[in-house]
Amino acid sequence: MKNILHxxxxxxPIGPYSQAVGFDKLIFTSGQIALDNKGNxxxxxxxxxxCQVIKNLSNILEDNGSSLDxxxxxxxxxxxxxxxSVMNEVYNEYFGTSMPARSTxxxxxxxxxxxxxxxxxxxxx
Numbered sequence: 488m489k490n491i492l493h494x495x496x497x498x499x500p501i502g503p504y505s506q507a508v509g510f511d512k513l514i515f516t517s518g519q520i521a522l523d524n525k526g527n528x529x530x531x532x533x534x535x536x537x538c539q540v541i542k543n544l545s546n547i548l549e550d551n552g553s554s555l556d557x558x559x560x561x562x563x564x565x566x567x568x569x570x571x572s573v574m575n576e577v578y579n580e581y582f583g584t585s586m587p588a589r590s591t592x593x594x595x596x597x598x599x600x601x602x603x604x605x606x607x608x609x610x611x612x
Contacts, residue, residue, distance in 0.1 A: 491595050496546035498522035501598060512611045514553050518564065518604040519543040520597060531603050533570040537577040540605050545581075552611040556585045563591040564604040574603055 492514060492524070499516065500506060506600040507516040521529040521536035522543070529539040545555050562581070564573060572592065597604050 489555045491522045492547065492551045494550035496524055497543040498524055498526045501526070507551065509551065509611070511513065514548060514551055514607075514609045514611060516544055516547055516607050516609075518606040519547075520599060520604045522599070522601075528599055528601065531574055533539075533573045534577050535567075536602050537574045537605075541577070541581045542606055543600045544605060548607070548609055553587045553609045554612070555581055555609075557609045557612065558582065558587040558607045559583060559610060560588045561590075562606050563589065564597060565591065566594065566597055566600075566602045568593040570602060 488510075490509040491505045492509050494506060497506060497519070500563065504517050507514050519540045521539040522530060523539065528535055541555070548554050548557070563578070565574060
């Protein structure tokens with residue numbers, strides 16, 4: 488049975504969706520963008536935004552019995568593929584040892600005009 492999951496440490500959804508859904512031992516997060524837990528956009532370059540996105544994901548996972556180490560797959564959406572190398576450096580700081588499968592695509596626009604959005608699939612401990 489599916490369960491709606493959330494974390495008070497990450498921003499509330501900005502639309503009619505949940506932060507994450509659990510099914511059996513899996514967690515599927517919605518795409519997270521560079522918002523703080525009060526819903527304010529983290530301005531700045533791709534490095535700062537990527538860091539905030541991954542912190543949001545980490546909070547959701549940790550508050551629901553998982554962690555970044557348990558991520559199986561990520562999907563990264565970039566506003567500009569020229570940001571790939573910098574995003575990849577930050578991403579490596581968090582996922583460098585666990586090495587989940589990943590897809591990265593450039594999109595024409597992201598919610599609130601942020602530079603990066605990331606979603607993950609993880610398993611529960």
